[in-house]
């Protein structure tokens with residue numbers, strides 16, 4: 687399983703909503719305090735959440751936002767974080783780091799083998815102006831994410847277009863997989879300098895970024911449907927890719943073997959014939 691990207695986090699959000707919306711937290715057990723980033727004292731985090739009801743679950747980029755009565759809990763799964771809903775008497779293991787026990791006897795467990803995930807607690811409305819959300823660029827389906835906006839952002843940097851698009855200040859939600867897919871679909875070589883793209887190419891790229899992410903989100907209900915694994919955790923099947931993970935397989939457009947190079951330290955898949963540098 688690859689690192690979750692925006693469409694996968696959206697699938698988790700929808701699944702989690704069905705599982706825990708309306709449940710009230712009876713207690714919070716924190717076994718690995720480093721996951722709790724705000725407030726500084728994990729005991730305060732646990733105390734504030736006690737008695738709170740989960741009203742809804744939102745998403746900003748790859749962050750999940752648990753909207754409670756008096757707080758918003760911002761959670762990032764990073765590499766390996768997963769939520770699962772269990773009965774309190776079910777056994778857990780050493781990778782379960784935060785347990786939210788509900789008043790109905792169920793437990794929402796946060797399990798994270800790498801321990802890179804984070805949780806921040808805010809008063810409602812406060813979260814948008816504070817790290818980690820304050821520096822994020824627009825959502826790909828937001829009104830302000832226009833092709834003119836993308837052009838302005840890309841004109842400011844001579845980094846490779848792939849690197850510029852991975853920057854969550856440009857647009858949120860593009861990770862290593864979907865950025866490769868969007869660049870392929872737009873016919874843009876990933877090493878092209880961001881400020882050298884023509885207006886026409888930026889228009890195409892803008893449309894393909896939106897299409898790629900939206901198709902993956904839409905597929906969340908069918909081909910990328912979420913599933914509950916043997917540990918009771920929410921996972922997901924990913925969309926079929928054109929280039930990502932397809933090294934030495936023929937391009938679906940032209941039959942050329944897909945290449946893999948490193949751009950900005952990230953493994954990058956592309957078709958050398960379909961994606962030309964400008």
Ligand SMILES: [Zn+2]
Nearest residue numbers: 937940957960
């Ligand atoms: Zn090709």
